[in-house]
Amino acid sequence: MARLFALLAFLLLLGSCSAHGPSSQLLNVSYDPTRELFRDIDAAFARDWREKTGKAMTVGMSHGGSGKQARSVAEGLPADVVTLALAYDVDMLADRGLVSKDWQKRFPYNASPYTSTIVFVVRKGNPKQIHDWPDLIRPGVSVITPNPRTSGGARWNFLAAWGYARRLPGGSDESARDYMAQLFRHVPVLDTGARGATNTFAQRGIGDVLIAWESEALLARKSIGDDKIQIVIPSVSILAEPPVAVVDANVDIHGTRKAAEAYLAFLYSPEGQEIGASHFYRPRLPEVAARHKGEFPDVNTFTIADIAGNWKAAQKKFFADGGLFDQVGPGRGDKP
Amino acid sequence: MKRRVLPGFGLSLGYVMAWLGLIVLLPLAALVFKSSALAPSGWWALLSSPRTLAALRLSFGGAMLAAAVNVLAGLLVAWVLVRHRFPGRRLFDALVDLPFALPTAVAGIALTAIYAPEGWLGRYLVPMGIKVAYAPLGVVVAMVFVGFPFVVRTLQPVLESMEREVEEAAASLGATRWQVFFRVVLPLLLPTLLTGFGLALARAVGEYGSVIFIAGNIPRLSEITPLLIVEKLEEFNYAGAAALGVAMLVLSLLLLLLVSLVQRASRRWELPR
Known part of the structure; x- marks a missing residue:
């Protein structure tokens, strides 16, 4: 149900504001326990993106079981990025040509930011x-x-x-x-x-x-x-190592490749890593990891x-x- | 061709067929189509596996038990609500619909909280050796919950329109109260009871949300067929999932057909018109 609403909201936004040019909306399809994490990440990223490009960018979320979410994307949920629990689920999307085969090499640490x-x-x-x-x-x-x-x-x-x-x-x-x-x-x-x-x-x-x-x-x-x-x-x-990937087939249609890549890269930034750590994910960045050694x-x-x-x-x-x-x-x- | 009394038969029948086709037959056709990707040997391996058989047994056996319980309890509730006037009757009447309105996952969580070993009822039942939550019995309890309104709501209008004169006539001819109930009232209600049974059964067979919370989901013991379907989907095995769906569909159709056959037979008790 939530997925359906996310989809509807997304389509409405897509229809209303992206008739011309790239969309100012990203859809991140994620798994269940990341709700709190991405609420904070999305707000921080929107601020960061506005500072860097002067443009507004909002991130819509869809949550559910990792496999079910991957299936929704395979069946047409217009995700720009996926942030799932298992590389296996992203591999399935790669097999169907939605995500590039070398997705694990696109981002550092096997495309797993935390x-x-x-x-x-x-x-x-x-x-x-x-x-x-x-x-x-x-x-x-x-x-x-x-x-x-x-x-x-x-x-x-x-x-x-x-x-x-x-x-x-x-x-x-x-x-x-x-x-x-x-x-x-x-x-x-x-x-x-x-x-x-x-x-x-x-x-x-x-x-x-x-x-x-x-x-x-x-x-x-x-x-x-x-x-x-x-x-x-x-x-x-x-x-x-929960994986992240850009859904290549979709970002090219939405014109959101740059934003989608910036969004995932933001997860690796000191600020993104700090937010990850505050939601109990172990940071990859050594300086942030050092700060949270006790936890x-x-x-x-x-x-x-x-x-x-x-x-x-x-x-x-x-x-x-x-x-x-x-x-x-x-x-x-x-x-x- | 003989002219019919009511107008628009051709047009309305066309609408009915188109609507049924769109809402019911199309999804079912898609299901059957998806399952056709499975080879006959795959079908056999899937349907003959002990896990599938145990899940089907629990899904259908549990649903039949739950529907039977609902028929007995539903008859009593409908009878009291229709035949007696007492304070709070309307409130109780409204309560009957609650299982319709409640999201089934909420129902499942609530039932689990009650019957878990430390829950309100569980703390007394478990020491007595009655395990409800995380056992097959819990599946039946959840199915009883979701199927309950169907029997009551199908019985009520029939009970309301039943002519009391029939009962009075039976009584004046010397029938005892039990005879009036078993030989006059019950036969009249039987077709409706069977309708309620069929509806409650169908509802219980397809129930997923509330059952998975209370069942414990142990393979071969407390695992329902819809959960097996979800497992298949989880490994992107669409054909296997669809095949299990088709198996459930066929079994449900057979059961409902059986119910309607019994119903037809039971109508011979109806008063001649």
């Missing part, structure tokens, strides 16, 4: 003493993580757990698979999205530990309070390239029909 990582959220005082990945599969521990088949964020959770098990000394695909099977035996509820899982854990009181993006965990701690939950950083985790403790991270090569391979191996999640996920019927 990062996050996967952490644990536990109840105050950490009653079950959960400190690292092996603790999740101890008897009596109940783990909340969303369904990786429906949630982009949950795919990072899955890969973080897999990467931990696979990269253990002497670890193999078999031993990692075994760990994942044990882990999912401890999962009582599979929400369809990351926010849903956070609510199940925090509001419904289900589970002893929530696996979540650090940005979501910090936001939850801010809104729920550290008298209720606390964050545990595991010994190793994955480097989550983002050092984590030993691996990347998706280290454990699966790329997203396409990961998708096929883990999350496709009959993939590893289907084999070891909950509800297989062979519970002990």
Whole structure:
């Protein structure tokens, strides 16, 4: 519904003000938990753009699950830029010719202006003493993580757990698979999205530990309070790199290429990075990162390239029909 | 050709066909068309997988159970609202429509909050071993909620226009009160009850928003078919998603056809006119 309104609003604006010349409106199609982040980014960018060009520029937003948003763009939502949760979703747009094939080289750091990582959220005082990945599969521990088949964020959770098990000394695909099977035996509820899982854990009181993006965990701690939950950083985790890309096919029609590129570049600017950090995304820029060192403790991270090569391979191996999640996920019927 | 009494038959029938075609048949045709990208072997693999079968069983079994509950509860509610006068009746009457108006996601969140282990009802039910939220029972509860108004609203006008003289005649001929209800009133209401059952069933089968919040969504246990469709879409598997949609469509059609057959059979109790 929100998508529909964004589309309608956009079309109206397009019709009213861009009959001639380039549009003064950008549409950023993003995923769910970035609402607060981009509200601030968009305001700051509009100011920056006016100072530099003397022209007005407003940014419309559309939010939803990452995969669903990519699908909308593929089906004709006139996005100028996409800022999604998974490179896999942008790859799909590249396959359909909407985004250039080399999109990951268009912007620094694999076209990912900020990062996050996967952490644990536990109840105050950490009653079950959960400190690292092996603790999740101890008897009596109940783990909340969303369904990786429906949630982009949950795919990072899955890969973080897999990467931990696979990269253990002497670890193999078999031993990692075994760990994942044990882990999912401890999962009582599979929400369809990351926010849903956070609510199940925090509001419904289900589970002893929530696996979540650090940005979501910090936001939850801010809104729920550290008298209720606390964050545990595991010994190793994955480097989550949410991607950004210009939708080439659309900006050329709208005449917004320059603005769209400036918008994404703004995310890498000191001001953009500072805003990202204030919304709990880890900055890339060393000077900004240094300022926020206290908020983002050092984590030993691996990347998706280290454990699966790329997203396409990961998708096929883990999350496709009959993939590893289907084999070891909950509800297989062979519970002990 | 015999002239009809009412004018404009050809024109109005044309409109009906065009409208039905545009609103109902066109999207369904698109669905069937999309699913045709799937090879027969793909169809078989999809529909015979234990996960799909379990999801279909939950979607349709749950919906039938929920519709049955709604028929019983709806009959009682409609009866009381129509036959009795009491303070607050209009308020209760208005409340019946609430499940129509409420966004289903809100309903799902509210139901989950109530039945979760720490919720208002959940804290008493869970220790008794009755798990509603994050269990298949929760799916049925959500389906009962969204389907409830259909039975009440289809029954009310029929109950209102039912002639009391029939009941009085039965009573004066010596029927007991239970006999009047089971042998006179109920047979008259049966076709309408079945209509309500069919509507509530159809509503429950297609319900997504409220169910996913309360179900727990564990594959093979508490996962409904619409969620499987969403999963397929999430991996950009349009053909698979459309195929599951077609499967649901065919099953729903068969069920509704069955309901209308039973309905036709039940009409033999209707008073001769």
